[in-house]
Amino acid sequence: MRQPASVLVVGAGVAGLAAGGRLADSGYRVTVVDKARGVGGRLATRRIGAARLDHGAQFFTVRGAEMGALVEGWLARGVAREWCRGFRRPPDGNPRYVGATGMTDLAKDLAGGLDVALSTRVETLSPGDDEHGWVAHSDRGATFGADAVVLTPPVPQTLALVGTLCTPEARDALRAVSYTPTLALLAVLDEDPGIPPPGALQLTEGPLSWVADNRSKGISPVPAVTVHAGPRASAGWWELGSEATMAALLGAARPWIGSRDPLEAQLVRWRYAAPDVSHPDRCLVAVDTERPVVCAGDAFGEPRVEGALLSGLAAAGAVIQRLGPTR
Ligand SMILES: Cc1cc2nc3c(=O)[nH]c(=O)nc-3n(C[C@H](O)[C@H](O)[C@H](O)COP(=O)(O)OP(=O)(O)OC[C@H]3O[C@@H](n4cnc5c(N)ncnc54)[C@H](O)[C@@H]3O)c2cc1C
Incomplete structure (x- = not known):
């Protein structure tokens, strides 16, 4: 029996984890890689002695139904909690949520069940062969072959990987961010x-x-x-x-x-x-073939944690559309 198609997701921030989760749920073989030692990207919590501090995103809000459903689950399972309803006097009444013990809790939850390779910086991406549409090489000498790639680093870092592979229009769109x-x-x-x-x-x-x-x-x-x-x-x-x-x-x-x-x-x-300066769409298909490379992250569509999540989901959708169903 043929194996399901494989997808390499670069970046284990919200966008990459959301994309990876949606693709894995859809039956693809997914590997997520991140150069950092932990998941989360800009959802970052650090220990200094006994202290714990969030140093990237400080809280998140909910505007749309998809984020709303995810947060319901997080609240029910104790992954997230409401912090407050605003920081000014009087508060604006809009809930601000946080990870129960820090913002990385959210990323750890999204990463659950995914194959994530940490401390792995993707340095090059190049077209592969019949077996693999794409081959990525890491700083540690690892090689990843995949039928499709989702790139979620901040756009200047994404450009370094895909800039010579995509169309001039896609390159210009990425350079504008x-x-x-x-x-x-x-x-x-x-x-x-x-x-x-x-x-x-x-x-x-x-x-x-x-x-x-x-x-x-x-x-x-x-x-x-x-x-x-x-x-x-x-x-x-x-x-x-x-x-x-x-x-x-x-x-x-x-x-x-x-x-x-x-x-x-x-x-x-x-x-x-x-x-x-963001890209107006929720993701950008930089290489639009049956073996696509899709760019995502909080610079696509809306910013913030919710925007990154929606961008990751949109990138997964774009990949699924081009690779076809797994079942
Ligand atoms: C100081 C600060 C405060 C913020 N406050 C808020 C807030 O209060 N509320 C809110 O909603 N949002 C806030 N944000 C924004 C929010 O954190 C981001 O919108 C969101 O986390 C972005 O997620 P992402 O997945 O798009 O990108 P990232 O989280 O940046 O993830 C990208 C990942 O790619 C990895 N990577 C990069 N290059 C490579 C490579 N070559 N190989 C492998 N891995 C690579 C990085 O290590 C990183 O983990 C804040 C951000 C910052 C920095």
Whole structure:
């Protein structure tokens, strides 16, 4: 009996995991690879000693039915919970959800049952032979053959893989996408920062865009804050060098964390934090044959966690349409 077609998904963030899950449920042989040591991509939770801090996405919202159904399941199984209904006074009433013990919980749940190869950076993608439509090589010398490929890295990284394989139109469409950076400071404190309930502030003035207390949020047993600089300050402080960048973030966060130095502080650089120019469709079929290469992620359609999820599902749909049914 012929084996079902195989699909390689590059990236184990929300988009890649959603695509991989939908494809596996549809009967394809799916391998998801990610260069990082854990799943989640920009859904990222870090431990510093006893502290736990979300340093990428801080919460997620629900706009559409597909995300709504997924979240119902997560809430019922205790994977996610509602954090609050807004950060301003008065709150806007729209639920903000989080992973029960951190945002990576969501990715770990989506990855359940999938074949995921971590610490594996795909460095090249090239046309294969009759057996495999595509062959990918990793930095560790591994080779992956597949009938179709879904690429979910941030678009500049996707372009490096598919830029010479796709049409000039697809290349131009991918080149048009751009992102803003975010600098994040993770600081473990010896006392509560005193951020009022629900424990986070969305800031619209000054260099910072976000200050959150991960203890109030319910994921850290000890006081630990996540500070995000806005796009302009992040770009301006990016090249200062790590020490000066941390000092700038710490200085800007003083009104909320006080004058005492953190017990420990770490800097995270999200070069591709959020798309500022997106592709209008939920995915882009970069190589449109019966052995397709499809690009997805939060820069396709809508941004944020929900947009990434919908993009991954759309990419899976595009692959299924071209590979045909498995049963
Ligand atoms: C600081 C910050 C705050 C945010 N806040 C929110 C928020 O509050 N609410 C919200 O809804 N959204 C928020 N977001 C956005 C949200 O995190 C993203 O929209 C979403 O997680 C993107 O998912 P993705 O799968 O498209 O991409 P990613 O999560 O970036 O996944 C791409 C994956 O591809 C992998 N990869 C890249 N290149 C390769 C390669 N060559 N080989 C193998 N693997 C590779 C990466 O390691 C990564 O895991 C925030 C993002 C940041 C950075």
